[in-house]
Amino acid sequence: MIDPLVASSKLSSSGLEAQSSRLRVISENIANAQSTGRTPGSDPYTRKTITFKSELDRTLGAASVTVKDIGQDDSAFPLEYDPGNPAADENGMVKKPNVNTLIEMADMREANRSYQANLQMMKQARAMITATIDLMRG
Known part of the structure; x- marks a missing residue:
């Protein structure tokens, strides 16, 4: 059986x-929110999306x-009148x-x-491990 403190650290790490990863995708979207195409009629930056999946970790017994x-994102691009662009x-x-x-x-x-x-959650697990070690020493 795996230690619950180790399990909580692994889960919080995932x-x-x-x-x-989600923050990186969002940051890229914000950074390119005004990025238009380079040639007449070309498509601009397309918003990225991120999806997650839950995986059962058999060693932890948890997802x-x-x-x-x-x-x-396949939604339509808004159009703006800007003939000088x-x-x-x-x-x-x-x-x-x-x-x-x-x-x-x-x-x-x-x-x-x-x-x-x-x-x-990771900080709490670390504090509990430290407290357990301190109790064992005492």
């Missing part, structure tokens, strides 16, 4: 990795989380990225909170 896929088509319309900065910021806040919760 959560930290997953949320770190951990991993990144399943980093995909692309190099990416403007013959009508002066420019395709803008399908990134909604407000949604990305809300996702970032949620991912950050999940990351912090996993980090706190």
Whole structure:
């Protein structure tokens, strides 16, 4: 049987990795929220999405989380009239990225909170291990 403190550390570690990947995807979306195409009528940056999957870790006897896929959002690109833009088509319309900065910021806040919760769980497990070792010495 695996030690519950080790198990909690491994589970929180998988959560930290997953949320770190999520934060990287969100950051890339925000960084490219204004990235249009380079040629007339070309597509701009396409918003990335991330999905997770739950995997049973048989050694722990618990489910951990991993990144399943980093995909692309297939929603339509908003159009903006900007005839001076190099990416403007013959009508002066420019395709803008399908990134909604407000949604990305809300996702970032949620991912950050999940990351912090996993980090706190790891800190608590470490404190419990230290306390157990101190009790054994005493």
